[in-house]
Amino acid sequence: MVKCVSSFLLFSLLSVQAMSAENHIDLHQPKDFVDITTVAPDVQVDMRYFSSHNFIGRPIKGYNAPVCLLTRPAANAVKQVADRLRPFGLTLKIYDCYRPQSAVNDFIAWAKDPSQNQMKNEFYPQVEKNRLFEEGYLAARSGHSRGSTLDLTIVPLDSKIPIYDPGRPLVNCTASAAQRSPDNSLDFGTGFDCFSPLSHPDNVILTAQQRANRLLLQTLMRDAGFTPLDTE
Template identity: 35%
Template sequence: MTKGRFPLKTTLTALLVAAFVSAAHAQSLPGGFVYLHDIEPSIIQDIRYATSNNFVGRPLAGYGAGECVVKREVGLRLKAVQQEQAAQNLSLKMFDCYRPARASLDMVRWSQNGHETAAERRYNPKIPKTELFRLGYIASRSQHSTGAALDLTLVDLNADNSGKYDPSKTYADCTAPVEARLPEGSVDMGTGYDCTDVKGHTAAPTISPDQRAWRKRLVAAMARQGFVNYAKEWWHFSLPGAGGAAYDFPIQPRRN
């Protein structure tokens, strides 16, 4: 009888150990990196490169989960920004955080694949995608891979943010009025996220006073915590000194 039960017990033990190792592996991050949700769960996350709702039209290499991963110092400073904005019924919304280096190489391959779809052109209506790297809109070596760069916007928590991306629907390009372009559930910053157009430049003169005010609010809030905006992208910020080497570990699900 004991002999008959032993293999089953051994098998169950092995399965439990394997499950524990798998869960631990899903949580493992290099030193200094954290899941933003563990630092400040109230920050909204819409990690677009983990979905098909981005300029490539599919999840990028290395994005195994829609989780914002950052250096711990970056996360703590984002928490401070969030607390300040929450007092005004606003929230940060993350579009991208740490980016595996392989994802940037995936972008390079995409730019060189020799064709552009109508959906892709929504993000770069006036610039051929082969020119995006030369013009500084995309980098083959991104600060995102250091864990110290971020793409984000603001959400008015009192507004109707129920609009969702519908892949079967045809949207206007990213420079169109907010009612016509792809919904992002955020305030109107004048263009959509990842809009490679001069209108997406932070200080673009062609946006409305209200749109300019929202951009200035975001830049000022981030600056109070030491973040610096990239002039060609109103959504992109980095924290000087917090980066260092680039990493290529994949983004895996956070264990609850």
């Protein structure tokens, strides 16, 4: 689903120098970054790397609070999208925003350890973990560290984020929405952080509704100044 929608990078911030890595996103946020809920209170935040429901299966280093930090221009652009969705009873849900380098380093160390593959059946069932960087699903230098890249989806405005059940059997992220781990997202064809070609924006193996959902999000995000990443 393009990371259950997509990773989007704000056009206008591409030339901004990357922020220095931070180890704490709750108390020591980078200068000029804001909590998205202070700008767009309707937007839901489901910071997966603060939880154990992600491709590694545990909280990621550097994510010490379930807070979405973005640069002010990026946060304002997200608000524009949320404002356009609200009349239709919809809003955005964000899975990841600013990512400290310590988290990226955690990803790199994990990828080098073949013994850590407990989440493979859900997040990367058809890709060997030692190829995740080579195939572009992970990056040693993440655009998220600039605070202008985010992973997000569209959800009903009045919906609740499901509580993750770690005891639930893992289901392939490319399975149907009814079979996958519960999520309040509209159906984009795959789950969040689904390391599969089916997550790519140009995936044609989709239902008409899934294509419509992807097009809606991509159109709104582009209009606000973002561009989707071609591997998500």
